[in-house]
Amino acid sequence: MLNSTSTTLRGPFSLLVGRMSLVRRPTLARNGRAFADSSKSTKDEDSGSQTTIHPTHSNPKATPGAVNSQKPDFDLMVIGSGPAAQACAISSSRRGKKVAVIDKPGMLGGVCVNTGTIPSKTFREAVLHLTGYRHQGFYGKSYAPAGRISMEGILHRVSMVVKGEKDVMRNRFRQYGISHIYGTAHFTGEEKTVQVTSVAVEEEERKRKRAVGTAGAGLEVEPFSKPFTTEKALVAVGTTPARRADFDFDGVHIIDSDDLLSGSLQRVPRELIVVGAGVIGMEYASMFNVIPGTRVTVIDGRPDVLTFADKEIIQSLEYEMRQKGARFLLGEEVLNARVEGDHVVANMASGKVLRGDCLLYTVGRQGNTAGLGLDKAGVEVSKRGLMTVNDNYQTSVPWLYAAGDCIGFPALASTSSQQGRMAAHHMWGGNEGDALKAFGGFPYGIYTIPEISMVGYTEQQLTQQKIPYEMGVARYDELAKGQMMGGSSGMLKVLFHAETLKILGVHCMGESATEIVHVGQVAMDMGMDMHFLTENVFNYPTFAESYRVAAFNGLKRLALAGYTDVSQHQHEGAASP
Numbered sequence: 001m002l003n004s005t006s007t008t009l010r011g012p013f014s015l016l017v018g019r020m021s022l023v024r025r026p027t028l029a030r031n032g033r034a035f036a037d038s039s040k041s042t043k044d045e046d047s048g049s050q051t052t053i054h055p056t057h058s059n060p061k062a063t064p065g066a067v068n069s070q071k072p073d074f075d076l077m078v079i080g081s082g083p084a085a086q087a088c089a090i091s092s093s094r095r096g097k098k099v100a101v102i103d104k105p106g107m108l109g110g111v112c113v114n115t116g117t118i119p120s121k122t123f124r125e126a127v128l129h130l131t132g133y134r135h136q137g138f139y140g141k142s143y144a145p146a147g148r149i150s151m152e153g154i155l156h157r158v159s160m161v162v163k164g165e166k167d168v169m170r171n172r173f174r175q176y177g178i179s180h181i182y183g184t185a186h187f188t189g190e191e192k193t194v195q196v197t198s199v200a201v202e203e204e205e206r207k208r209k210r211a212v213g214t215a216g217a218g219l220e221v222e223p224f225s226k227p228f229t230t231e232k233a234l235v236a237v238g239t240t241p242a243r244r245a246d247f248d249f250d251g252v253h254i255i256d257s258d259d260l261l262s263g264s265l266q267r268v269p270r271e272l273i274v275v276g277a278g279v280i281g282m283e284y285a286s287m288f289n290v291i292p293g294t295r296v297t298v299i300d301g302r303p304d305v306l307t308f309a310d311k312e313i314i315q316s317l318e319y320e321m322r323q324k325g326a327r328f329l330l331g332e333e334v335l336n337a338r339v340e341g342d343h344v345v346a347n348m349a350s351g352k353v354l355r356g357d358c359l360l361y362t363v364g365r366q367g368n369t370a371g372l373g374l375d376k377a378g379v380e381v382s383k384r385g386l387m388t389v390n391d392n393y394q395t396s397v398p399w400l401y402a403a404g405d406c407i408g409f410p411a412l413a414s415t416s417s418q419q420g421r422m423a424a425h426h427m428w429g430g431n432e433g434d435a436l437k438a439f440g441g442f443p444y445g446i447y448t449i450p451e452i453s454m455v456g457y458t459e460q461q462l463t464q465q466k467i468p469y470e471m472g473v474a475r476y477d478e479l480a481k482g483q484m485m486g487g488s489s490g491m492l493k494v495l496f497h498a499e500t501l502k503i504l505g506v507h508c509m510g511e512s513a514t515e516i517v518h519v520g521q522v523a524m525d526m527g528m529d530m531h532f533l534t535e536n537v538f539n540y541p542t543f544a545e546s547y548r549v550a551a552f553n554g555l556k557r558l559a560l561a562g563y564t565d566v567s568q569h570q571h572e573g574a575a576s577p
């Protein structure tokens with residue numbers, strides 16, 4: 001069985017253990033009837049309207065065996081259907097386990113597909129397309145193929161992608177024989193039992209479904225409440241946006257990131273105030289910032305934004321956003337916000353009074369654990385609704401596991417999937433362990449405009465840890481690809497050990513940054529040094545070629561700094577094939 005503490009990490013990546021590794025979770029604190037059968041086609045998408053009572057379940061992948069009357073209803077029940085849930089469910093089903101996934105009607109795919117990653121990234125693609133942003137380098141800032149941009153136009157694309165993703169997921173569950181139960185789950189205190197209650201489809205839900213295009217004709221769900229027995233359970237319930245009582249949230253003038261996708265906003269705001277310059281706030285602020293006619297003000301209580309990323313890159317992002325009109329009020333506190341007529345008025349502790357037609361509140365998220373009955377199951381949750389797990393994603397109750405955003409950092413779709421797989425591995429064992437062992441750290445992709453990505457150390461961390469390093473930089477305007485894309489602003493920075501030349505960190509900004517970061521991630525994970533980048537052939541013209549340019553630049557800097565052992569590499573120039 002995988003023991004994550006014995007995980008072997010190679011090369012400079014091993015230095016990341018403890019900071020970014022998913023494998024090392026905090027040590028467990030000791031104190032601390034609408035049943036959609038996956039084997040049948042569902043008429044309505046994800047609404048729970050197809051009611052199938054299905055007392056027996058057959059997993060096509062299950063190993064045939066003698067029927068045991070004492071057997072629980074399921075081997076595994078997964079609460080939530082986001083990335084952690086899917087990965088754990090599929091991984092368990094592959095091992096022949098009988099699996100059920102429970103989520104509320106309309107929420108197949110979790111926050112990730114309905115209100116988080118997928119819609120927000122599609123929103124971005126819609127904005128980039130409709131504004132003509134990618135082509136403005138050639139045709140001027142007023143180039144806008146779509147003319148006036150509407151929320152409807154943006155959300156149209158969002159709804160199509162969300163629907164497509166749900167279809168894929170539904171098929172995948174069917175393919176793996178995973179039962180999908182529409183309802184809300186909670187624990188009653190009875191061991192190895194999950195109570196599932198169908199939920200009424202409320203008005204808010206209807207609105208959201210209309211916006212994301214999943215509304216079916218009959219949304220009513222037959223009410224039922226039923227206990228299911230299970231060998232193991234995974235809690236993967238995710239998070240919801242945090243709100244403040246002294247802000248008059250009305251879904252139109254004062255909104256959170258869920259409201260933004262709900263279709264309640266009739267038009268693109270002209271004056272948008274974004275409170276909270278975390279990942280969600282900065283992503284949406286930068287999207288609205290490139291829409292002609294929209295002015296964006298970003299407020300954060302801290303003096304700096306996105307402090308976990310490379311300082312220089314964040315400064316460049318802020319510069320780019322300012323160039324497009326954004327205003328940053330950092331180290332500022334908003335006391336309250338109220339709706340006045342068709343406006344929102346925000347009062348700041350500094351005495352400033354801001355007026356806008358919309359305020360987007362993005363100051364963090366709260367674990368969806370309230371009402372789950374975790375106390376009855378014997379599991380503690382934090383004030384933010386987060387759960388504590390051990391290295392194997394197991395709570396203090398051995399049959400109960402938790403993964404994804406509801407256990408906190410890093411709270412990404414990518415890492416949530418990995419956690420789900422690792423939980424399944426610990427539950428059942430099997431072959432996946434070896435692949436999981438090779439997993440070291442993880443990248444960040446921040447989908448601002450321009451986008452940012454990183455993996456490994458930042459300069460600040462290397463300095464703090466007294467690790468001697470040098471950097472190699474390539475700027476997009478030095479690259480043929482950059483020129484072809486309209487001289488698009490962007491850069492790649494590779495940090496490497498000044499003595500061993502091993503790659504320690506990769507930071508990039510600009511078009512395709514979230515794609516090309518993986519070149520550096522793989523090289524770093526394989527323990528490669530800067531010669532690996534100078535000696536390899538890259539497609540030309542590409543943004544990936546920036547690795548070669550950055551490597552030559554870095555080795556040249558190193559030679560200039562007096563590291564003679566690498567001086568033979570200083571001669572080559574930059575962007576040539």
Ligand SMILES: Cc1cc2nc3c(=O)[nH]c(=O)nc-3n(C[C@H](O)[C@H](O)[C@H](O)COP(=O)(O)OP(=O)(O)OC[C@H]3O[C@@H](n4cnc5c(N)ncnc54)[C@H](O)[C@@H]3O)c2cc1C
Pocket residue numbers: 079080081082083084085102103104107108109110111112113115116117118120121183184185186236237238239257280368372403404405406411412413414415416417445447
């Ligand atoms: C606006 C936004 C943008 C994001 N962008 C990115 C990005 O670009 N890249 C990235 O990697 N990550 C991104 N994330 C984060 C990513 O969406 C999450 O990390 C990921 O969705 C977490 O997955 P999860 O498995 O924890 O479940 P979630 O996706 O959070 O889903 C949890 C599910 O549990 C269900 N649930 C809750 N309680 C119950 C209950 N009692 N019974 C039944 N079901 C229940 C909910 O209905 C929900 O469907 C973004 C998040 C947001 C909000």
Ligand SMILES: NC(=O)c1ccc[n+]([C@@H]2O[C@H](COP(=O)([O-])OP(=O)(O)OC[C@H]3O[C@@H](n4cnc5c(N)ncnc54)[C@H](O)[C@@H]3O)[C@@H](O)[C@H]2O)c1
Pocket residue numbers: 275276277278279280281283299300301302305306332333334362363364365410411412444445446447
């Ligand atoms: N591309 C991605 O990977 C991506 C995109 C979006 C979201 N996410 C995930 O979603 C999670 C939640 O994102 P988020 O942006 O809501 O939270 P966050 O924790 O990233 O950011 C919250 C921000 O609000 C600020 N803040 C807190 N209280 C404030 C106050 N009273 N006034 C002003 N500012 C205040 C904080 O200083 C911080 O900058 C992230 O942790 C991330 O994991 C990831």
